[in-house]
Amino acid sequence: MADRRRVRIAAQYNAEDPFEIWHPDLADELNTEDSFRKVAAVYREGLFDFYFQAETAALPMGEKGVPEFRVMGRLDNLVTQSYLASLYPDLGFVATINTGNNLPYDLARRLHTFDILTNGRSGWNVVLGGNPHAHVNHRPKAVREKDVDRYVLGLDIVHYVLQALGGEGVGPQHGFAHYDQPERLLPPNRQGAPFTIQAGDSGHSRDLATSYADGMYTHYSDEVNGPAFYKDIHDRLKHHGRQPDTFKIYSRLAILVGNSAEDALERHKSLLRYQLHDRQVRSYAEQIWGKRFAELDPEGPLPEESPTEGHVVKLGLSYGLYLDGPADKAVARLRRISAERGGAPLRETLIFAAGTHYIMGSPVEVATELRRLVDLRATDGFVIAPHSAPHWLEPFVRLVVPVLQDWGVYAKAYHDETLRERVLREC
Numbered sequence: 448m449a450d451r452r453r454v455r456i457a458a459q460y461n462a463e464d465p466f467e468i469w470h471p472d473l474a475d476e477l478n479t480e481d482s483f484r485k486v487a488a489v490y491r492e493g494l495f496d497f498y499f500q501a502e503t504a505a506l507p508m509g510e511k512g513v514p515e516f517r518v519m520g521r522l523d524n525l526v527t528q529s530y531l532a533s534l535y536p537d538l539g540f541v542a543t544i545n546t547g548n549n550l551p552y553d554l555a556r557r558l559h560t561f562d563i564l565t566n567g568r569s570g571w572n573v574v575l576g577g578n579p580h581a582h583v584n585h586r587p588k589a590v591r592e593k594d595v596d597r598y599v600l601g602l603d604i605v606h607y608v609l610q611a612l613g614g615e616g617v618g619p620q621h622g623f624a625h626y627d628q629p630e631r632l633l634p635p636n637r638q639g640a641p642f643t644i645q646a647g648d649s650g651h652s653r654d655l656a657t658s659y660a661d662g663m664y665t666h667y668s669d670e671v672n673g674p675a676f677y678k679d680i681h682d683r684l685k686h687h688g689r690q691p692d693t694f695k696i697y698s699r700l701a702i703l704v705g706n707s708a709e710d711a712l713e714r715h716k717s718l719l720r721y722q723l724h725d726r727q728v729r730s731y732a733e734q735i736w737g738k739r740f741a742e743l744d745p746e747g748p749l750p751e752e753s754p755t756e757g758h759v760v761k762l763g764l765s766y767g768l769y770l771d772g773p774a775d776k777a778v779a780r781l782r783r784i785s786a787e788r789g790g791a792p793l794r795e796t797l798i799f800a801a802g803t804h805y806i807m808g809s810p811v812e813v814a815t816e817l818r819r820l821v822d823l824r825a826t827d828g829f830v831i832a833p834h835s836a837p838h839w840l841e842p843f844v845r846l847v848v849p850v851l852q853d854w855g856v857y858a859k860a861y862h863d864e865t866l867r868e869r870v871l872r873e874c
């Protein structure tokens with residue numbers, strides 16, 4: 448069927464709260480060789496397009512230092528994924544790597560090695576930074592995050608790396624602000640430049656990504672925000688003189704597969720307190736309302752009082768995606784989400800208020816929803832953020848993937864191809 452669109456699936460590990468939890472009955476130790484290896488085995492079994500790893504340039508800092516309740520300490524992507532590629536050679540790998548925290552020649556050399564070790568199935572998720580603490584870990588003293596234009600610097604690094612690796616569509620016409628024009632420094636490899644996607648949201652970021660990348664990584668995939676983002680990106684691609692079909696959008700997604708809709712709901716309820724524990728609920732509520740609460744029951748209703756007048760919420764990605772801005776709007780949004788879910792308590796409301804779209808249900812319900820969103824052109828594919836490792840996505844792989852395969856919208860085997868070719872492959 449000509450109008451059948453492929454459902455693209457990739458998955459992440461490690462993700463972030465509230466969509467990554469550590470519960471002794473559900474997960475092995477986080478950040479052990481064992482957990483990464485088992486996760487990759489599940490992704491390989493599911494014929495996922497790629498194994499995606501996020502990056503933390505600096506530990507998250509609160510007012511009182513590093514909060515002890517966050518999932519943190521992500522491993523180095525290229526080291527971890529190069530090892531996994533030796534175990535699962537036909538899986539694809541996408542590593543998130545910040546632009547301005549790296550020297551471009553060194554980065555080009557590491558990505559070149561990565562592409563060889565993955566047999567051409569490597570990808571770079573380009574992030575431009577913005578974490579005000581990251582420069583301490585990554586840059587000489589003088590180069591603080593707030594002193595650089597991360598878009599100008601980011602585009603310089605991207606052009607340098609892609610030109611050094613022989614990428615198409617990036618050319619000597621780019622005027623470098625921070626570096627000299629690179630030479631073609633490295634021998635050609637199977638894929639040429641790595642497959643690139645860029646994570647970002649602002650107009651600046653979208654414009655940059657559509658000028659050079661193979662795709663974008665976004666939070667949007669719901670039926671309202673997804674199609675708007677999709678159209679905006681396709682318009683920008685046309686503006687850059689590019690063919691939109693050669694560019695793919697992957698959306699971050701949380702998923703819960705149960706034997707039935709009721710079973711999924713029951714499992715969802717049992718997970719809630721591991722997704723956001725009491726101190727996190729309090730911390731988010733206080734940041735949103737702009738006040739301290741003497742009493743706060745995470746299982747109770749939303750605080751009745753109004754937020755502090757003039758307070759502006761600044762939670763940042765991904766929590767702040769729909770909450771950052773005037774506090775009265777954020778609180779109104781929380782009240783709406785709670786009401787739509789029959790008066791959901793504070794903790795559950797906060798989970799659904801996060802930027803990540805959350806799908807739950809029976810295997811057929813989940814498959815139907817994924818296909819519907821792809822057909823709606825809310826996205827081209829999904830990067831699933833699993834709740835726990837390594838077993839979380841087994842029901843997805845064993846029960847949802849076969850449904851998608853029966854419908855002819857999902858691969859039945861891996862082909863010997865580069866990651867770029869895999870991502871562009873249709874049904």
Ligand SMILES: Cc1cc2nc3c(=O)[nH]c(=O)nc-3n(C[C@H](O)[C@H](O)[C@H](O)COP(=O)(O)O)c2cc1C
Binds near residue numbers: 500576646650764
């Ligand atoms: C879906 C998504 C995932 C992201 N993941 C990361 C990440 O793993 N590490 C990181 O440093 N930044 C991450 N970012 C933040 C980007 O680095 C940031 O959005 C980028 O600097 C562009 O900023 P802008 O969109 O506000 O212009 C992510 C952004 C999005 C939208």
